[in-house]
Amino acid sequence: MASHSRNIDIDMDKDNNSYNKNNKNDILVTPWEVHGDLEDKNYVKLIEKFGTQSISQEIIEKIKKLTGEVHPLIKSQYFFSHRDLDWILNKYEKGEPFYLYTGRGPSGFIHIGHILPWLFTKYLQDKFGSKLLFQITDDEKFLYNVGITKETISNYTYENLLDIIAIGFNPKLTKIIIDTKHINHLYPIATEIARKITFSTAKAVFGFTNTTNIGMIGFPPIQAAPCFLPSIIEKVPTPVLIPAAIDQDPYWRVTRDIAEKLGFYKPAQIHSKFLPSLSRLYKMSSSKPETAILTIDEPEIVEKKVLSAFTGGQPTISLQRKLGANADICPVYWYLKYFFDDEKESFERYIKCKSGNLLCGECKSDLANHTRDFVIEFKAKREKAKDKVEEYMFD
Amino acid sequence: MASHSRNIDIDMDKDNNSYNKNNKNDILVTPWEVHGDLEDKNYVKLIEKFGTQSISQEIIEKIKKLTGEVHPLIKSQYFFSHRDLDWILNKYEKGEPFYLYTGRGPSGFIHIGHILPWLFTKYLQDKFGSKLLFQITDDEKFLYNVGITKETISNYTYENLLDIIAIGFNPKLTKIIIDTKHINHLYPIATEIARKITFSTAKAVFGFTNTTNIGMIGFPPIQAAPCFLPSIIEKVPTPVLIPAAIDQDPYWRVTRDIAEKLGFYKPAQIHSKFLPSLSRLYKMSSSKPETAILTIDEPEIVEKKVLSAFTGGQPTISLQRKLGANADICPVYWYLKYFFDDEKESFERYIKCKSGNLLCGECKSDLANHTRDFVIEFKAKREKAKDKVEEYMFD
Numbered sequence: 001m002a003s004h005s006r007n008i009d010i011d012m013d014k015d016n017n018s019y020n021k022n023n024k025n026d027i028l029v030t031p032w033e034v035h036g037d038l039e040d041k042n043y044v045k046l047i048e049k050f051g052t053q054s055i056s057q058e059i060i061e062k063i064k065k066l067t068g069e070v071h072p073l074i075k076s077q078y079f080f081s082h083r084d085l086d087w088i089l090n091k092y093e094k095g096e097p098f099y100l101y102t103g104r105g106p107s108g109f110i111h112i113g114h115i116l117p118w119l120f121t122k123y124l125q126d127k128f129g130s131k132l133l134f135q136i137t138d139d140e141k142f143l144y145n146v147g148i149t150k151e152t153i154s155n156y157t158y159e160n161l162l163d164i165i166a167i168g169f170n171p172k173l174t175k176i177i178i179d180t181k182h183i184n185h186l187y188p189i190a191t192e193i194a195r196k197i198t199f200s201t202a203k204a205v206f207g208f209t210n211t212t213n214i215g216m217i218g219f220p221p222i223q224a225a226p227c228f229l230p231s232i233i234e235k236v237p238t239p240v241l242i243p244a245a246i247d248q249d250p251y252w253r254v255t256r257d258i259a260e261k262l263g264f265y266k267p268a269q270i271h272s273k274f275l276p277s278l279s280r281l282y283k284m285s286s287s288k289p290e291t292a293i294l295t296i297d298e299p300e301i302v303e304k305k306v307l308s309a310f311t312g313g314q315p316t317i318s319l320q321r322k323l324g325a326n327a328d329i330c331p332v333y334w335y336l337k338y339f340f341d342d343e344k345e346s347f348e349r350y351i352k353c354k355s356g357n358l359l360c361g362e363c364k365s366d367l368a369n370h371t372r373d374f375v376i377e378f379k380a381k382r383e384k385a386k387d388k389v390e391e392y393m394f395d
Numbered sequence: 396m397a398s399h400s401r402n403i404d405i406d407m408d409k410d411n412n413s414y415n416k417n418n419k420n421d422i423l424v425t426p427w428e429v430h431g432d433l434e435d436k437n438y439v440k441l442i443e444k445f446g447t448q449s450i451s452q453e454i455i456e457k458i459k460k461l462t463g464e465v466h467p468l469i470k471s472q473y474f475f476s477h478r479d480l481d482w483i484l485n486k487y488e489k490g491e492p493f494y495l496y497t498g499r500g501p502s503g504f505i506h507i508g509h510i511l512p513w514l515f516t517k518y519l520q521d522k523f524g525s526k527l528l529f530q531i532t533d534d535e536k537f538l539y540n541v542g543i544t545k546e547t548i549s550n551y552t553y554e555n556l557l558d559i560i561a562i563g564f565n566p567k568l569t570k571i572i573i574d575t576k577h578i579n580h581l582y583p584i585a586t587e588i589a590r591k592i593t594f595s596t597a598k599a600v601f602g603f604t605n606t607t608n609i610g611m612i613g614f615p616p617i618q619a620a621p622c623f624l625p626s627i628i629e630k631v632p633t634p635v636l637i638p639a640a641i642d643q644d645p646y647w648r649v650t651r652d653i654a655e656k657l658g659f660y661k662p663a664q665i666h667s668k669f670l671p672s673l674s675r676l677y678k679m680s681s682s683k684p685e686t687a688i689l690t691i692d693e694p695e696i697v698e699k700k701v702l703s704a705f706t707g708g709q710p711t712i713s714l715q716r717k718l719g720a721n722a723d724i725c726p727v728y729w730y731l732k733y734f735f736d737d738e739k740e741s742f743e744r745y746i747k748c749k750s751g752n753l754l755c756g757e758c759k760s761d762l763a764n765h766t767r768d769f770v771i772e773f774k775a776k777r778e779k780a781k782d783k784v785e786e787y788m789f790d
Contacts, residue, residue: 150583199603199605199606199608213593215592217613220609
């Protein structure tokens, strides 16, 4: 899994991915880089380009029927796209349980942008009683980052593991797979998958070139394998739902293409947007720690980062009072909306901001308080996670 | 390892391997197919094309000095080429022991053409006291043969395992690696190797194309990994000598190119020729069982196969008495020479054949007797091997 972790400040014109022939203002999205403006219209374009579906009112009604509620991240369209979500809900309704599967590429420390889909995944686990496979793709991060050492990846793997466990997934229903540790479970399925994918297909989907190393070319089946592992574990075809940021979609698309040939269900997905960095409307990247709130940050650092965040505000207070500010491009507003404000609070904040009745300092102060408290609490959970590592391991 | 196991009756003009731009009469050699006339002059061309070295008189003298003798398969130039054999012998002489590493791709039953390099490997183990890693590339065979099932590969793996153990390697010094079983030991090194090999290089060396599946493209590091495993096991850079047919050379060439970058010695090799089939001067293939003597064949089948072998004889007895026969293109002569005749016997047989003083029936009868006895004895060893499987396993 590569989501949320690449440095995205690359040249927008650099595009060796035939799957991503973008206009200059579109989002460039591959499993290894995300770049561009995170505006709603660009997400709509992604749905078209990737051939996924938006989450319809019918699906939202079905979720409400099955769970009694609709999660704020669906209401707010943070989870905005899917493949076969309707199918998997129908299966569930008819008594066929599904697995959840998500992951993390351990190329840095965890920031709170990573955590949002994980909290949502836990929510799904609680609501649907789903078993969860959580894959840590330490191999991919080593293969992709030619300058990185195994020791560094291993260190990030352990640190990330603590974050994953701190989320509070049900330990009876959750197994964490670390690729290099559990490769013996993944490899037999991965070879079956690999045999069905030509270089031609992989080149088109992932943008591989002559300079790509053969480890990266051979990797996608390793990330695809956990889609089919539940069927092997349960000894019966088992639906799988993958909550993840949309940059991972190429993996699932090739996986879906070959699933039925191997006798498995196509994995279903629910795709999130990217949480922007604190500096501009880019995806948050833990490789630029000054613009990301890390779970290992000390509370005073968190506050400092929030207080120096980019906002949608006007250059002066008087202008802001007069013209209002632009919540639509404001990461502070987004963080409050997705993480801390309820629907009503967020709506009121939006109206007050737009109308000039709210100054950025106030929002920053709200966010600083919330994130500081969040990080303090989360760090305590991370500490406790140190004793639970074995409990969560795949075997 | 793919040696000795591909069906070689493909169209000689089919050549998607840039490493193998052959004239029509050359041997076509890749890890997955060998085709063409097995004449000495073609092996000389292979040395030039692959950039390996012939085994010099100095090396033969060094072997004699170290072991007190020269193995018949070196004298007869069945092992005809090498990389760094002189270097590894010098290391040994100075007190630095080396590992042996060879392997088998389990795509069929074992024929006696497979066994010859293994017997030679055992000889080296006995003479040099070397530890041996023996790799069974069940993953590669599954990836390469798109029509084959895991069950079939698994069955061949077990049957081949019995043959390997029946060779009589020193169990205290020998560990057998089955890729899918021991992938957790191979994968960490394989990712280090994979990161250093671009698709461009792999394409040039192995002839991969757009239609190659990504499993095959990702595979070479798995076969390269045991070259470096000894250094990891011994916790000190450890020389490795690979006795194998020359079709495997592409693997070791890319491995040698990146070895020092990873802090390992380049693996040394000693390359064998191919044992021809009984039908024509092609490499013996167990996928054409009627032209190969299998270790599972019943003795009467062995006899029948030998008696219907192709020879270098004349159409009639009187012509043969008059003109002599052609031992140089005769698989019966070759089998006797490499397997059963000593140097003197082989020389006498050659002279008598060429001068018309030996009829093919006599040679066939000699070979039938020898092979029947060999197979009877080997089958008994295979039976005993069934109790030794665990003893030889890597872990």
